[in-house]
Amino acid sequence: MGDAASIEAGTLPIFAHVFTCIYIQEKCKLHDCIGIVINVAGIILVSRPQFIFGNNTYSSALGYVYALLSGVGMSVGTVCSRAMSDGLSLIVVVFYNGLCGAIIMLILVYPTSSDRMYTLIPAYPITTAYLVGMVSLFLAYLYSYNRSLQLQSAGKTTILFNINIVAEFLADVIVFHKQVVNLEIIGAVLVILSSIIVFVFVCFETKLSVSEEAKLVQKPK
Template sequence: MSDIFLKLQSITDKNIVIQKDESVPRKYNYWTVLLGITMGLLSGATLAISDVFALLCVKIGYSPSQVLLVKSLMMMAITTPLLVYKKINILKLKRKDTILNIVKSISENGADLAFYYAMDGIGMGDASSIAAGTLPIFSPVFASIFIQEKFRNRDCIGIAINIAGIILISRPEFIFGSNTYSSFLGYVYALLAGIWLSVGTVCSRAMSDDLSLIVVVFYNGLCGTIITLILVYPTSSDRIYTLIYEYPITITYLVAMVALFVAYLYSVNRSLQLQSVSKTTILRNISIFVSFVADIIVYHKQVVILEIIGAVLVILSSIIAFVFTCFETKEGVSEETKLFPKPK
């Protein structure tokens, strides 16, 4: 796995050089756009499948803190030798990158914990719709305020369609109604998860372009380990080793969860290096569609027409983001061609 990770890092580092080298033909801009979109979609897919394995562990009896502790420890175990191999000293990073990594890691680990507790309180439908639905709203707002990233009015089209699709797939109780009782605290947890994820997304976007993504993954694991070590004992009724002994299949679940989550962290941060926060959050919300499919395959969920329409809308929002990104790239290339005409 470390070899794959290093190859990905090498390829993406080359793309950064290509993007910044004005002597390279403009057609490489389109490859950069394609890479950013691919990474955004990949991040949503890997996150959703990782969450499936995480939920399987929770259903067996693990607490959310235990699941996140294992995830964080494994991320540190994977990235530490890579940092040594690449000769990266995290103590010599730019102060800005260090602060952003710490804030990002605390926010995202807090969001993970809040999301799992939200699912326990109000169910997966409500938790997913609130957390994922608020992400493409708060992220562009925070990006506009804190890093002065431009937000185009036409981006609202994709955001609105994306949120509509998420609501139809999840069919949250607070909109469609239900006779079951839901905890108000669960809604608060889901909202906090969306807000904290938005903060982490903006932090990723604000980091230096030349910062190795191995550092980003390492900090996520480091801060996650510190947070969950504090919470794991007071929030867990059983110890990890006893559950593994009783249910050996959890080893497979945990390994798959960690591997996919590392892939998610890499791809989402790579996407944020290449395109705006609003587009990445829309593309990442393809995770709702993947979760919808996983519910059908893994949990044999019955499909209704509203969920099918919602899934189509989520895909449509990603297509719109793709079209707008290509259009903006074409505009940028045309403007640069006018400013720097080719010599006769």
């Protein structure tokens, strides 16, 4: 879990910044680079992947490849959503996100499943309620993530998005009573710090842009 989470979440803001700079000409500023470095460092400390910290558990190299491809794939999807954000309604983007995800999951899951969902629903009502809740939250995620991409750069969005690592860490502590070590606390603080840096600079840039527009409006003809 630590390896997969750190590789996927760590590569997301890096590749997203690279792809947006290349394909949609977004600028990567110094504070963005600082935010990425702090963010990735925090993710590593929270996840404590074994390929850095080491333990006796064997991990397949193929797993690392899948985690890396997952981060790259999410980066590409983020850039695509950002590129479409100006020309398409948000509802259209969310709809096709959900539709493509459903089609891909059916192709991957249905042929490999020995049980059918309709046979499990009567036997596991609590699990069904959890699934409904999970789908509802996923739709909320699709809406908020794509809405964010309409309002700001993809690079900043991916840094802020990685706050989910801290949420997962807190869930482990509260729900599963995971033992916390100092490195994990430091990592969580670094992830939050990177989000604060991005938030402060976004507010500053927005205020500066509004001030410049106000000056243009007030400028006498």
